[in-house]
Amino acid sequence: xxxxxxxxxxxxxxxxxxxxxxxxxxxKFNVTEDCIRKDLxxxxxxxxxxxxxxxxxxxxxxxxxxxxxxxxxINTFAKEKIAxxxxxxxxxxxTIFLDxxxxxxxxxxxxxNSNKPVTVVTNMTDIVDALSKENNIxxxxxxxxxxxxxxxxxxxxxxxxxxxxxxxxxxVGSSGVDILDNNITTFDIEDGNTKKAVINSSxxxxxxxENNKFYYDGPYKFATFKDIKGILTDSAxxxxxxEVLDEFNINII
Numbered sequence: 001x002x003x004x005x006x007x008x009x010x011x012x013x014x015x016x017x018x019x020x021x022x023x024x025x026x027x028k029f030n031v032t033e034d035c036i037r038k039d040l041x042x043x044x045x046x047x048x049x050x051x052x053x054x055x056x057x058x059x060x061x062x063x064x065x066x067x068x069x070x071x072x073x074i075n076t077f078a079k080e081k082i083a084x085x086x087x088x089x090x091x092x093x094x095t096i097f098l099d100x101x102x103x104x105x106x107x108x109x110x111x112x113n114s115n116k117p118v119t120v121v122t123n124m125t126d127i128v129d130a131l132s133k134e135n136n137i138x139x140x141x142x143x144x145x146x147x148x149x150x151x152x153x154x155x156x157x158x159x160x161x162x163x164x165x166x167x168x169x170x171x172v173g174s175s176g177v178d179i180l181d182n183n184i185t186t187f188d189i190e191d192g193n194t195k196k197a198v199i200n201s202s203x204x205x206x207x208x209x210e211n212n213k214f215y216y217d218g219p220y221k222f223a224t225f226k227d228i229k230g231i232l233t234d235s236a237x238x239x240x241x242x243e244v245l246d247e248f249n250i251n252i253i
Contacts, residue, residue: 018212021055058215068151071102078210078234083107094168095119100152101173103208124152154190159197170202175218185218192222204229
């Protein structure tokens with residue numbers, strides 16, 4: 001394999017996992033660890049990554065703003081894994097909130113097929129559709145002003161409806177999580193304000209997000225780590241990330 005091909009493969013792995021290690025790359029490409037360190041230094045100098053002890057992490061990026069059908073095609077396996085973890089947290093006869101999130105659409109489908117007796121409150125039209133089949137689930141839609149880009153309801157009238165409830169659990173989506181400044185973000189201000197209301201009305205709030213969102217940011221901050229109980233993700237984050245989350249007593253599931 002040419003050096004250029006190896007570097008591209010390193011970047012591909014960073015885009016998928018958010019991190020790489022010198023040891024794993026050395027074994028994968030059958031080259032010395034010094035060779036990999038040189039590759040990482042070169043990539044860091046070009047602004048593609050940030051070197052860490054024993055490897056490198058993806059530099060923080062601004063989250064992409066895609067429509068729901070497009071987002072449903074991205075990281076599907078990871079989202080299915082997260083949805084299963086969320087499903088296992090839900091107990092019979094609980095009242096839960098499913099926020100605007102493509103992962104939550106998959107969670108809704110699991111609930112619909114399980115016939116689990118719960119009440120689901122949501123502000124996302126795709127989730128209502130997923131739960132519309134005959135089952136034991138009581139479905140409540142917030143209503144409000146429809147954001148056609150998000151396929152969901154956001155804003156003051158939606159928030160007024162949410163404030164009337166007390167949810168056992170809420171599963172909330174996010175554009176990104178910044179460990180360094182203790183912020184959880186999204187890209188739409190009305191969506192962010194609605195998420196705030198959901199968190200305030202929930203006994204337990206869980207973020208549902210792929211691991212790579214630890215390296216992404218949205219422009220609007222809607223919560224900090226003290227606002228959530230846990231993060232449901234597809235794979236364990238870097239040790240330095242886990243240590244920060246441990247300080248806030250956040251469960252990584």
